[in-house]
Amino acid sequence: MLRWAPYPFIRITLSLIAGILLYLILGEDLRYSAEVFAFFVAAFIIAAVYSLKVKAGVATNTAGIVGLLCFMALGFWATHLNTAKNNPQHLLHLSGQPAYYVGVVDDYVLQKPGYQSTVLQVQQVQVNGQWQPAAGNVQLSIPHDSEKVYELNYGDMLLVKGAPQEVAPPGNPNQFDYRQYLANKGIYHRHYLQAFQAQKVAASPPNPLLAASMHLRRNLDQLLRERVEARREYAISSALILGVKDELDNSIRSAYASTGTMHVLAVSGLHVGLIYLVLVWLFSFMAPTVRQRVLQAALILSFLWTYAFLTGLSPSVLRAVVMFSFVTVGTAIKRQTNIYNTIAIAAAVLLLLNPYNLKEVGFQLSFLAVLGIVYLQPKLYQLLEVNNWLLDKVWMYFTVAVAAQVATLPLGLYYFHQFPVYFWFANLVVVPAAMFALYTGITALALSWVPVLSGLLFALHAGIVWLMNWFNGLVQNLPYALLNGIDITALQTWLLYGLFITLILFMALKKLRYFAMATVIVAVLAAQEVWETVQQKEQELFTIYNVRGATGVALVQGQQATVLADSLLLLNESDYTFNIQPHLWHIGVEQPQFASLGGGAAMAATFTMLPDSNSLLVWQGQRMLLLSHPPQLLSKQPLTLDYLLLRNNVRLKPQDLQSYAPGKVVLDASNSPWYRQRLHQQLDTLGIAYYDVADSGALVVRLR
Structure with missing residues (x-):
C-alpha cells in the first residue's frame, strides 16, 4: 500500500498543478478566482479548528482535503494573475490601432545575421492622436547591418512607429504552434520593423540586478569569442558555459539532437548539478559541526547563485539553482527530508512565481529527468556489481543516462518525434567531456587576467569542445542513429507514463493488480495503433x-x-x-x-x-x-x-x-x-x- 504521509509537499504541489491545469482548460470561463481561494481558506480554518476539537479521523481527513483544495484554488488564482491578457490595459483590449507606442526592452537581445530580436514591454500607446497607458509584450525584430555587435540593450526605452500585429496561428497542420509558445511567455504581438521605425529615447532597466547580470554575461561572451577562435567551438563554449545560443547553427543542433546530448547545450540542471558536485567536494572538510555546515551551505549557495548571475539569470538556470538550493539547505540543517519533497518544494516555488512554467518543455523535462535519476538510477545501478573503478564509473554514467532517458521518453517522443538510438553511448563520452569543458571554461574565464595560465586553460577547453563535436558527428553517422517520424498524441503520452508508473508499482509492491493495469494500457495503446494504421492505409x-x-x-x-x-x-x-x-x-x-x-x-x-x-x-x-x-x-x-x-x-x-x-x-x-x-x-x-x-x-x- 502506498503511504502518502511522508510526502506532504508532493500532495501540495500536485494540488497546485491541478489548479493551474484547471485554469488553462477553463480559466476564461471561470471568474472570481480570488474569491474562490478566500472561500477555501476560510473553509480550511473552520475544518482545522473543528478537527482539533473533536480529534476524529474523519474530521482530520476532511481538513486535509480542504487544505489541498486551498492549494488547488491558489494555483488557479496565481495563473489568473500571471495571464498577461487579463490586464484591462493590455494591447488586445485597445479601442483602435496605435500609431506609435513606447516600451522598454525587457529580455535578452538575440543577435542574428542581419537583425536583432528581443521583447519590448509596452508602457504607452498613441491611439487616435492621444497617448494612453498600455500593457503587453511585443516581440521585436529590428534590422541590424552595422559593425557594432549589439545596438540594443536590456532597459533601452524605444519609441516605435506603427502598430504591432497579433501573432498568427500555425499556417500548416501539426506545425509547431509558435503563437501558443509566445503566449505562454505572455507575448501576444510581433512587430517586424524597418530601421527608421524605432528610436531609442532613454534607458530605464526594469530590474537593475538583471541588467547587471546581462551586461556581465555579454562581456564574458565577448571574452570567449576572443579567446576561442574557432567559430564552431566558440558557439558550443558560449552555449555550454553562459547559455548564449546565438551562434549555434543547424548542423550543430542536429548533431547533438541526433545523439541525445542536446541537454549539454542548454545551461540547466546538468550544468548546475556538475558545479554543485564540485562545490560539495571542495567544502566536504567543513561538515562536522553545525557552524561549519551552515558556513558550507552559505558558500555553496553563494557560488551557485553567482553562476546563475553569470548566465544572465536565465529561467532554466534559476530553476536548477532553486532546486539545488533547497537540497543544500536541507543538508545543512540535517533535516530528514525526503528528496521527493525537496523536488516538490522547488517545483511549487517555481510554479507560484510563474504558473506558465508548467507548459515549458524545459521545465517538464528537467523535473522528469531528476525524478528518473533519483528513483530509477540506484535500482539500475544495483543490477550489476563492478569491481573495477573505471568500469564502475562507466556503469554509473550509463545508468544515469538510461534513467533520465526512460523518464523523459514519452514526452520526448511527443514534442520532438524522434528517438536517439545511441544516447547511452553518446552520453558516456559527452557528459564527462562537457563536465571538464565546463570546469576548464569557468576557470579560464576566472583567471583570464593571468596571460599564460588562462591561455593554456582556454586551449584545453577548446580542445575538449572540439573532441565533443567530433565524437557527436561520429555517433550521428552511425547506422540507424536516429529514429524519427514518431508521432504520438497527448493521450498516448499519458498512457505511456501510466504504463511506466504501473510497471514500477508492480515491481516495487509485487501487486498483480498493477500488472493487470499495465496490461490494459498496453492493449489500449496497441488498439489505437492498429486503428490509426488502418485509417492511414486507406487515406x-x-x-x-x-x-x-x-x-x-x-x-x-x-x-x-x-x-x-x-x-x-x-x-x-x-x-x-x-x-x-x-x-x-x-x-x-x-x-x-x-x-x-x-x-x-x-x-x-x-x-x-x-x-x-x-x-x-x-x-x-x-x-x-x-x-x-x-x-x-x-x-x-x-x-x-x-x-x-x-x-x-x-x-x-x-x-x-x-x-x-x-x-x-x-x-x-x-x-x-x-x-x-x-x-x-x-x-x-x-x-x-x-x-x-x-x-x-x-x-x-x-x-x-
Missing part, C-alpha cells in the same frame, strides 16, 4: 501548404506521398522541415518522394507542362491548373477545373479568369501580400470562390 488527400515565398503540394495515397515543390522549397530544407514534415509524419508518411513542379508524372499523377509554361495536374480525378506565368491558351469554352492555383504573383487580367471554370481559386504563399489583396477584390467582384493559403492556412482536401 487519399492532397494539401497545398503555407510556405512563405514558395509553393509546396503534397499528394498522399495511403502511407506514401509525393511532395511537388518549386525550386525555392527544394533548396531550403528547413522550410520543408518546419512547414510540411510534421503534417506528413502525423498522417503516417515517414519519407515522401520529391518532385519539381513541372517535373513530369509522379505517383499516378499526370503532370502536363503547357506551352505557356504553366502546368496541369490530374490526380485521383481532381484537375488542378497551376498558373505561374501569364496564360496564353485562352479559349471561348471555359476549361473545367476543380482548383486553379495562382502562384508567384502571376500576371492575370480579371477577364482571363472567365476562361476557366474552377471549383475554387487558390492563392498560395508564394504570392506577395499586395498581390493577394488586389486579387481578393477582383475575385469578390466576379463572385468567384477563392481560398488564400497565407491568410487561412494550408488547404487540406480529403478525398477518402
